[in-house]
């Protein structure tokens with residue numbers, strides 16, 4: 179058995195389409211052509227129009243304010259999940275999509291905010307599409323409390339607890355972890371130029387700037 183919230187799927191498609199321009203009914207139908215287990219046809223689209231979520235004009239379809247309000251949190255959860263899956267869990271683009279689609283329906287609001295904060299309130303998904311802002315992002319902008327940032331954004335002398343290492347070269351990540359640069363560990367920033375020098379207990383490690391930019395943590 180499979181239960182699909184067809185309304186959510188459709189408003190999500192129109193949102194994504196409208197980011198690139200305007201959207202046609204044909205496009206929406208085509209996107210869901212092989213929708214396994216559910217049907218997107220004129221009947222369901224008229225129903226959405228009657229319920230005030232979309233507006234249909236000739237071949238064009240667009241989201242109303244109400245439709246946007248419905249799509250926005252879904253898009254936000256989907257794109258945050260993509261960031262989480264690629265950046266933190268190291269999933270490939272190909273494997274990520276199905277999992278992200280699951281998350282978009284199941285992530286609780288509190289958890290969504292926690293993930294957004296963990297990731298440092300990212301602006302874009304891994305595909306480069308904008309992530310709609312949440313309340314947590316606005317709060318972060320207006321407050322001085324620190325959140326997760328990459329090592330190169332912190333200052334000399336700061337002690338940072340590592341939250342995650344953005345997926346880069348797996349060999350490099352393995353090397354970092356073997357030196358103790360791993361999630362949960364604390365590092366002190368000793369120098370930022372000409373090389374980054376970080377210290378873990380009594381060990382100092384010099385790393386290139388692009389590596390520092392891929393290590394994220396919170397000031398302790």
Ligand SMILES: [Zn+2]
Pocket residue numbers: 257260303304305306307
């Ligand atoms: Zn994306």
Ligand SMILES: [Zn+2]
Pocket residue numbers: 291294295299300312313314315316
């Ligand atoms: Zn946020």
